[in-house]
């Protein structure tokens with residue numbers, strides 16, 4: 103460009119933003135600043151990051167504090183939401199948009215353009231060249247060229263050229279657009295993220311068993327109306343075998359709209375509930391403070407001859423095993439029972455890890471019997487009389503902790519992800535392939551000249567051209583001379 | 584049959600193959616080369632058997648069905664799978680390009696990983712899945728990430744080789760870069776080996792490994808003398824590699840590997856790895872996070888480092904399009920990209936903490 107000075111400012115900005123160089127610079131800056139953000143803990147207590155700085159740089163507390171103040175001022179303590187990081191992302195998007203607008207027309211034309219016959223002299227210049235001379239007549243060779251091109255996936259057009267006939271075809275021309283689909287998909291994902299930021303929310307809700315709520319809570323306890331009510335019917339942790347290793351956290355939820363139950367579903371981690379665009383994710387759980395001893399013990403009593411009944415009771419209550427004279431009186435409850443060194447029963451945890459009830463039974467034929475019934479150990483459910491009492495649950499003391507999210511942008515983000523996959527597949531695993539085959543009669547045979555090109559993965563395409571040569575050489579009508 | 588017997592056999596085969604490949608590169612003896620290939624294939628078969636057995640054991644343990652019960656849930660299992668992918672990718676290249684000199688550069692990565700597994704004493708036991716990991720996306724996410732990592736490991740090796748064969752001026756930045764990289768690799772490997780020989784430890788967790796053992800026999804030794812000696816020794820090693828790096832070039836150039844071929848393999852493996860990483864590592868990871876935690880992206884260190892890695896390779900792909908960047912400069916980006924991969928996988932777990940539960944116990 104000779105008249106560089108004459109370019110106005112808009113052109114210069116355009117040139118800057120349409121360059122790959124800027125893209126590479128932005129890649130580097132985003133990567134470098136992001137690294138800092140992973141070392142410093144985001145949105146953490148100041149003291150935590152001061153400690154990290156002290157450790158990383160081996161400096162004293164005061165220096166670290168000063169440095170912390172400086173970095174905090176720059177927004178590094180919540181850097182992915184800092185104005186300059188967001189600006190970087192926007193610059194990146196602008197770069198991408200302008201770069202694509204700048205190049206798309208040319209590529210679009212390349213992709214749309216029908217393939218033309220090529221003057222035989224120019225055939226020498228394409229990247230893949232083969233020429234063979236075959237025995238058969240031009241007519242039969244043409245026939246096998248047609249068939250051969252079909253065999254390797256092309257449907258050729260024909261044209262008369264200076265000597266002989268040319269067959270030409272192209273394939274995968276639209277794969278040139280793959281890069282642009284990939285680039286567009288990034289913009290779609292960013293758009294989806296922005297929509298989520300403006301029109302969605304993130305909140306949480308700790309819901310005790312048996313209670314319902316019409317709101318969720320944002321940071322600092324700000325209430326957020328849901329527009330419906332959600333109730334936790336039950337919460338339970340299940341464990342692998344008889345270990346304390348959790349297998350699943352499960353909440354049974356019901357949704358009420360205008361006082362009517364509209365939905366009932368149990369959720370576990372990785373399987374949330376969605377109603378009216380609001381999604382509830384199982385995320386934590388715990389014991390309701392001050393609920394000790396207030397829960398309801400749910401038992402299932404089964405008599406020796408198979409009569410079953412569910413029983414709800416508290417410590418101190420008595421119950422009758424159906425169809426028998428046997429009564430049980432609940433003496434004690436433990437959320438997580440274990441035996442200590444002296445042989446006494448103790449609770450080793452507040453959580454319902456290994457719940458158990460102690461029951462005194464009377465009215466048995468051979469005397470009274472007192473024992474602990476453990477939820478996890480079926481052998482403790484059996485009474486000497488052949489009847490059975492099973493501990494089903496201790497209900498009303500746990501709460502389920504849920505993430506509550508509404509994100510109308512997530513659908514768009516996923517759409518962008520699909521675009522990106524398609525775009526990348528087109529960019530890397532497909533290519534624009536072109537092939538020209540000249541057939542001309544020569545003294546004592548027919549000369550076939552093949553020229554071909556692929557804008558990517560040339561080696562693989564060369565293999566196919568080789569296959570074509572093979573077909574022509576060994577075909578029934580043509581024999582290599 | 585127990586899977587650990589097969590794992591042991593395959594590790595042994597890979598380590599022997601690594602030594603033979605290096606010997607082959609140095610002496611170009613055909614028998615040595617063929618033996619190395621045969622050992623690698625035998626190792627791969629044995630490891631495949633081991634993986635299948637472990638898969639079955641794991642699925643039965645948690646009663647999860649074969650699809651969910653994929654043994655790719657902790658550090659140990661994923662590193663082992665990485666080795667498997669890497670060896671497979673290497674064998675494909677060996678047969679495609681009919682050239683086994685790459686072996687001397689790719690098998691040491693497998694050797695390094697196997698050594699790391701043993702030295703760190705990480706838990707090799709089968710553990711049932713914690714609730715967050717019980718997702719169908721997990722299989723796709725982890726498996727594809729590791730296939731991509733293996734491709735990136737290949738591009739790291741060929742990128743490094745490219746730098747070796749295209750530089751000879753000792754003051755050249757690219758020359759200093761590759762000699763430094765190679766030195767660091769050798770030093771880390773040696774230091775971990777010395778740790779292992781000194782302590783023969785059995786470590787409970789990674790925290791403990793880092794705090795009490797890693798480099799304690801060398802750089803972080805209680806004795807100032809040993810520390811200084813270690814650094815002096817490292818500097819000396821770097822100097823030797825820097826001074827005599829030209830010999831590496833002669834060796835590689837002597838076995839009919841052209842710079843263009845190295846550049847092509849580097850590009851091809853990134854062109855394979857990048858889409859697989861995008862789909863499996865980033866997209867499937869985001870979907871999984873979305874289902875498990877209700878957020879597809881939270882900027883936690885693991886996610887952020889995956890993104891940084893992704894940017895490195897996007898940089899590589901676009902750098903090739905820039906005038907003056909083809910060749911050495913982008914080869915350096917390919918090498919650095921793999922360091923980002925290592926940090927994403929190990930560094931984040933070992934040094935930074937995050938939401939991800941890999942090896943947290």
Ligand code: HEM
Nearest residue numbers: 120121122125194197198201281284288529897900901904
């Ligand atoms: C992280 C975000 C990006 C991704 C994942 C991405 C992806 C890609 C891919 C896969 C290719 C094909 C590479 C190849 O042929 O080897 C490509 C090419 C290209 N990219 Fe990007 N890109 C990104 C950002 C950008 C940005 C910000 C620009 C702005 C300048 C840009 C400009 C280009 C250009 C000019 C090409 C070459 C197109 C062609 O060959 O016709 N890219 N990109």
